[in-house]
């Protein structure tokens with residue numbers, strides 16, 4: 128029986144992927160084997176040694192101490208692309224709200240008093256204050272062309288916008304999905320000089336913190352729109368507020384409001400709503416629950432942010448899995464210990480990613496506690512699991 132601790136509400140469709148005969152799930156579980164969460168901030172939490180896997184039902188993992196988990200040989204899974212359409216739709220909504228002054232116009236309309244005739248007079252007199260502009264012929268800059276950025280770029284093209292993209296680390300999969308109509312910016316500065324609106328879709332990491340800066344905002348034409356549904360910190364909020372106050376930037380659409388941002392009339396603040404659709408919550412929960420289950424049951428690794436992909440069909444015998452530092456002779460030392468214990472290797476898979484290597488070994492026989500301890504004792508082994516044979 129595996130124990131799963133949930134740190135946020137996880138869609139029941141996802142939790143149903145973990146059969147109750149094998150999985151106990153709850154928000155008060157002690158000594159869990161796995162943790163499922165959304166945006167719960169884990170950095171200040173003491174993560175029990177029992178934890179073997181962490182599953183983020185979403186995209187961003189900046190709320191999880193991934194490096195610490197890597198050093199403990201614990202994979203962190205996420206749900207790549209599972210909420211991308213939801214975010215794309217909110218980006219488009221934000222762009223439309225900003226360019227048509229929808230928020231302030233709605234506030235005006237809801238503040239009108241009087242009978243129907245008076246309302247009609249006020250509406251017709253007041254609408255001139257909310258004249259907007261249309262998206263075709265405008266240029267959108269998309270920073271980060273991953274699951275969300277590609278969808279936003281392609282959708283904006285289909286709405287008639289010119290689209291300029293920037294992502295020096297673009298994956299082959301994203302490049303395949305990106306419309307050929309999206310132009311490539313040669314640098315971030317190049318992107319800002321061309322764009323009436325800029326939207327960010329990068330993870331919050333050192334390299335992306337503050338990339339929407341005072342200097343870059345000045346490069347944009349007057350009246351520009353900034354959309355940040357990625358993470359607070361990617362835009363320099365102080366610089367954006369200064370640019371709004373000067374009248375250079377027209378609107379800041381943000382999914383991560385702060386006290387200062389929320390009270391500004393030119394800020395459209397959403398309550399971290401990007402992934403909050405029934406579809407996205409279900410997609411994310413199902414995807415990450417499957418990954419955590421496949422790992423706990425079989426040692427399979429799919430969609431981990433810190434481990435290599437690893438899948439080997441079960442041959443029916445006992446399986447051991449080892450995460451270790453990616454240095455020479457680890458597999459040699461492990462197989463020597465197995466040979467010394469008289470254990471034959473039926474099948475073996477060894478993969479690496481950055482500093483971590485991961486090995487799956489199916490054995491023709493049962494492994495003793497003594498041999499497990501010897502493998503755990505090899506310098507560089509970060510974690511080891513023994514999975515009972517499967518019929």
Ligand SMILES: NC(=O)c1ccc[n+]([C@@H]2O[C@H](COP(=O)([O-])OP(=O)(O)OC[C@H]3O[C@@H](n4cnc5c(N)ncnc54)[C@H](O)[C@@H]3O)[C@@H](O)[C@H]2O)c1
Nearest residue numbers: 186187271272273274275294296328329330356357401402
């Ligand atoms: N508001 C929400 O509810 C919500 C929902 C989902 C994701 N997000 C945020 O959006 C981010 C992106 O999500 P995604 O699903 O598209 O992730 P993704 O991993 O598919 O895409 C991220 C892209 O950013 C690119 N990138 C990384 N560093 C970069 C840099 N310095 N400059 C330019 N590009 C860079 C990567 O190459 C990748 O293509 C997440 O990390 C998360 O923080 C927010």
Ligand SMILES: O=C(O)[C@H](O)COP(=O)(O)O
Nearest residue numbers: 165166184185186187402
């Ligand atoms: O990174 C993400 O996937 C989003 O920020 C969604 O976060 P949430 O699951 O807390 O809505």
